[in-house]
Amino acid sequence: MLYRYLARRLIATIPVMAVVATFVFLLLRLTTGDPAAIIAGDNATAADVAAIRGKLGLDRPIVQQFAIWLGNIARGDLGESFFFKRKVTALIADRIEPTLSLAVCTIVLAVLFAVPLGVIAAWRHGSWIDRAVMALSVLGFSVPVFVIGYSLIYVFAIYLGWLPVQGYQRLADGFGGFIERLILPSVALSVIYVALIARITRTSVLEVMNADYVRTARAKGLADVAVLVRHVLRNAAVPIVTVIGLGIALLIGGVVVTESVFSIPGLGRLTVDAVLARDYPTVQAVVLLFSMVYVLINLLVDLTYTFLDPRIRY
Amino acid sequence: MTPIRLALLALAALVAAHASPAAAQTTLRVVMHSDLKIVDPIWTTAYIVRNHGYMVYDTLFAMDAKGEIKPQMVDRADLSADKLTYTMTLRDGLLWHDGKPVTAEDCVASIKRWAAKDSMGQKMMTFVKDMQVVNPKTFRILLKEPTGLVLQALGKPSSNVPFMMPKRVADTDPNTQIKDFTGSGPFVFKADEWKPGDKAVYAKFAQYKPRSEPPSGLAGGKVAKVDRVEWRAIPDHQTSVNALINGEIDMIESPPHDLLPVLSKDANVKLAQLNLLGGQYTFRFNVLHKPFDNAKVRQAVWWAFNQEDFLKAVIGNPQYYKVCKSFFPCGSPLETTRGLEALLESNFEKSKALLKEAGYDGTPIVLMHSTDLVVLANLAPVAKDLLEKGGFKVNMQSMDWQTLVARRSKKDPPEAGGWHAFLTSWTAADILNPVMTAFFNAGCDKALFGWPCDKEIESLRDQYARETDPAKLKTIAEAVQVRATHYPTHLPLGQWTQPAALRKNVDGNMNAPVTVFWNVEKKGR
Numbered sequence: 088m089l090y091r092y093l094a095r096r097l098i099a100t101i102p103v104m105a106v107v108a109t110f111v112f113l114l115l116r117l118t119t120g121d122p123a124a125i126i127a128g129d130n131a132t133a134a135d136v137a138a139i140r141g142k143l144g145l146d147r148p149i150v151q152q153f154a155i156w157l158g159n160i161a162r163g164d165l166g167e168s169f170f171f172k173r174k175v176t177a178l179i180a181d182r183i184e185p186t187l188s189l190a191v192c193t194i195v196l197a198v199l200f201a202v203p204l205g206v207i208a209a210w211r212h213g214s215w216i217d218r219a220v221m222a223l224s225v226l227g228f229s230v231p232v233f234v235i236g237y238s239l240i241y242v243f244a245i246y247l248g249w250l251p252v253q254g255y256q257r258l259a260d261g262f263g264g265f266i267e268r269l270i271l272p273s274v275a276l277s278v279i280y281v282a283l284i285a286r287i288t289r290t291s292v293l294e295v296m297n298a299d300y301v302r303t304a305r306a307k308g309l310a311d312v313a314v315l316v317r318h319v320l321r322n323a324a325v326p327i328v329t330v331i332g333l334g335i336a337l338l339i340g341g342v343v344v345t346e347s348v349f350s351i352p353g354l355g356r357l358t359v360d361a362v363l364a365r366d367y368p369t370v371q372a373v374v375l376l377f378s379m380v381y382v383l384i385n386l387l388v389d390l391t392y393t394f395l396d397p398r399i400r401y
Numbered sequence: 402m403t404p405i406r407l408a409l410l411a412l413a414a415l416v417a418a419h420a421s422p423a424a425a426q427t428t429l430r431v432v433m434h435s436d437l438k439i440v441d442p443i444w445t446t447a448y449i450v451r452n453h454g455y456m457v458y459d460t461l462f463a464m465d466a467k468g469e470i471k472p473q474m475v476d477r478a479d480l481s482a483d484k485l486t487y488t489m490t491l492r493d494g495l496l497w498h499d500g501k502p503v504t505a506e507d508c509v510a511s512i513k514r515w516a517a518k519d520s521m522g523q524k525m526m527t528f529v530k531d532m533q534v535v536n537p538k539t540f541r542i543l544l545k546e547p548t549g550l551v552l553q554a555l556g557k558p559s560s561n562v563p564f565m566m567p568k569r570v571a572d573t574d575p576n577t578q579i580k581d582f583t584g585s586g587p588f589v590f591k592a593d594e595w596k597p598g599d600k601a602v603y604a605k606f607a608q609y610k611p612r613s614e615p616p617s618g619l620a621g622g623k624v625a626k627v628d629r630v631e632w633r634a635i636p637d638h639q640t641s642v643n644a645l646i647n648g649e650i651d652m653i654e655s656p657p658h659d660l661l662p663v664l665s666k667d668a669n670v671k672l673a674q675l676n677l678l679g680g681q682y683t684f685r686f687n688v689l690h691k692p693f694d695n696a697k698v699r700q701a702v703w704w705a706f707n708q709e710d711f712l713k714a715v716i717g718n719p720q721y722y723k724v725c726k727s728f729f730p731c732g733s734p735l736e737t738t739r740g741l742e743a744l745l746e747s748n749f750e751k752s753k754a755l756l757k758e759a760g761y762d763g764t765p766i767v768l769m770h771s772t773d774l775v776v777l778a779n780l781a782p783v784a785k786d787l788l789e790k791g792g793f794k795v796n797m798q799s800m801d802w803q804t805l806v807a808r809r810s811k812k813d814p815p816e817a818g819g820w821h822a823f824l825t826s827w828t829a830a831d832i833l834n835p836v837m838t839a840f841f842n843a844g845c846d847k848a849l850f851g852w853p854c855d856k857e858i859e860s861l862r863d864q865y866a867r868e869t870d871p872a873k874l875k876t877i878a879e880a881v882q883v884r885a886t887h888y889p890t891h892l893p894l895g896q897w898t899q900p901a902a903l904r905k906n907v908d909g910n911m912n913a914p915v916t917v918f919w920n921v922e923k924k925g926r
Contacts, residue, residue: 348639
């Protein structure tokens with residue numbers, strides 16, 4: 088049954104991806120700006136621009152361009168960047184490690200802090216701890232990530248000199264440098280996710296804490312920690328995992344500002360640069376990739392439910 | 402082990418203990434004004450690619466700090482008595498990065514590829530009958546008629562610079578990007594370490610043979626004093642400033658003016674004016690459509706504008722700008738105020754009077770306003786204000802720079818997606834004379850966007866190209882400037898500079914119109 092569900096969901100991604108592909112293709116061509124003019128440069132004549140447009144295939148009818156692009160996608164060819172003159176797959180491969188590293192560090196940090204905070208807030212519902220956690224989470228939603236980023240840079244990099252201001256070091260070049268450069272951006276980016284996950288955790292745990300089986304567990308004499316971990320958290324997990332899953336999916340696409348502030352050469356910056364330069368193949372490929380990741384993460388989250396709640400079956 | 406062997410071992414150990422450690426490599430880490438995405442300086446005019454070219458390639462001639470063209474790769478350049486033949490002999494010991502010698506054949510092929518793309522090169526080639534290789538170190542340029550343009554063109558400092566490449570590379574179609582980055586310049590491009598959007602890396606070319614004279618501007622002895630130069634892409638200005646203060650990078654080529662006070666306060670950072678001529682703001686007309694198809698209406702803009710307002714709005718600090726009522730940058734050989742003395746003083750009454758004479762009917766001027774480039778964003782609002790005070794109606798339309806670039810190539814009527822005017826900036830090295838200044842091209846359809854069409858300006862530019870007497874060049878340049886007050890192609894809106902920011906242990910940066918890295922030293926790591 089599970090395998091059939093999996094197969095159904097995977098097949099269902101095809102029309103979703105087709106809609107995304109069509110949408111991003113058309114949207115790019117409807118926006119103002121001409122990649123041929125950008126490539127040609129300031130001193131180019133109209134003939135120069137036309138020649139480049141021809142070389143890029145942009146003078147073909149839009150339907151033909153779309154068909155060629157779809158055919159290439161089907162063969163696994165995401166095209167060649169107008170500007171970098173490199174295969175888009177190579178560009179993405181170059182940039183995926185920084186983004187994934189940042190996303191994983193962020194979500195690990197967020198979960199490690201947010202879930203316990205949310206549980207404690209619910210357990211001590213109405214107390215100063217609960218109010219403090221709620222107030223901090225409102226702050227976490229409200230302060231833009233670049234403000235947090237600049238503040239962290241000022242305190243920890245410039246004033247204290249503990250951490251670097253910017254940059255990324257690949258894992259292969261040394262774990263110490265890799266982690267050192269990820270600390271500040273991960274902390275900056277995780278603030279909003281800590282706020283979100285903590286609030287959902289608190290709400291979900293509060294709902295479960297008043298359940299009969301929790302009362303029974305307490306009456307049996309189980310320690311508070313055991314009640315929380317074995318009974319409450321497990322039953323409250325479904326909405327928490329949903330939000331974590333959404334968070335991961337949004338993170339992959341939403342690291343742009345952090346990558347710019349901390350100068351991390353990831354997919355977010357690649358996307359911004361490609362959009363500004365009207366690098367159609369790169370933008371199209373990255374948007375498709377992000378959509379695919381989003382769909383797959385949603386699927387993984389749905390599959391996780393079956394482990395968390397035996398009542399959920401597909 | 403015998404005593405002798407023991408003694409020898411001990412001696413060896415003693416020597417090893419006192420041997421100096423292998424010299425540490427010096428790496429200069431720089432944030433340039435843009436990220437390097439393209440690496441063919443003939444294919445594109447982008448300044449970052451031009452700067453890359455100066456790292457990796459060399460030129461036959463170069464401009465020194467006084468603005469004079471000096472031999473660089475060339476040892477001797479002889480001009481025949483009839484001024485129709487240049488014989489160029491290369492210096493001894495010039496090598497490509499792959500170890501092969503630079504030959505005359507390489508140079509001829511490189512000139513051809515460059516001239517196919519560059520407007521000054523194209524102009525030069527209209528005078529050229531033939532180019533002949535005489536021997537591996539010597540080639541001739543045979544002219545149809547005398548011209549002063551050859552050395553000026555071959556020594557031009559800015560895009561497209563006539564960089565020399567191996568023949569096998571220079572034979573690439575000029576409309577196709579090169580894939581082989583072999584040059585003969587003081588640095589080698591490390592293509593294997595290049596990560597667009599992250600960093601570009603250059604290593605010192607140990608076999609480079611610099612000229613013996615001291616460096617001056619872009620000319621003279623180019624001695625690479627650091628082992629490695631890394632161009633780091635840090636798109637956020639505040640982050641790059643923080644990185645410089647923290648010692649994570651050594652230099653920022655063009656920090657924004659509003660962050661200069663932050664940098665100047667830091668004890669380990671200094672500001673340095675490297676490009677003393679700087680840049681010039683420019684207002685460009687589209688002469689195809691009403692009302693700017695009427696020269697008198699365009700003349701009114703000369704009277705409505707003043708330079709100070711634009712410079713204050715963008716640069717702010719007078720230390721970094723100068724009012725310069727000359728098309729040719731102040732401080733350059735052709736600087737002149739001839740014809741502009743009374744103009745650019747915001748005489749709004751005179752502007753309105755001219756509009757009335759011209760029969761201006763109130764057609765709104767579609768003024769394109771680029772919003773995302775810090776050095777340009779504030780210009781259009783100032784222009785709008787001054788134009789309106791001068792009697793114009795203005796429809797300012799905001800857009801990002803790339804949209805503006807696409808739209809300015811359109812000849813459609815302004816109300817149907819075209820335009821009347823926009824503002825931009827030129828680096829001084831690109832506008833040193835009327836032939837080099839692309840906006841002076843008044844060849845109608847052959848002109849740049851704006852498409853001015855004026856036989857007199859074109860005739861004067863041709864005269865300039867033909868003239869070999871430097872004293873007469875200035876007279877012709879002045880005539881072009883005066884003509885541009887009657888037939889405005891564009892307006893100069895003042896000169897501005899942008900200092901580089903460096904760590905105090907970095908020294909030797911050249912005063913030149915382009916940021917170059919020979920002669921630069923870094924003390925300590």
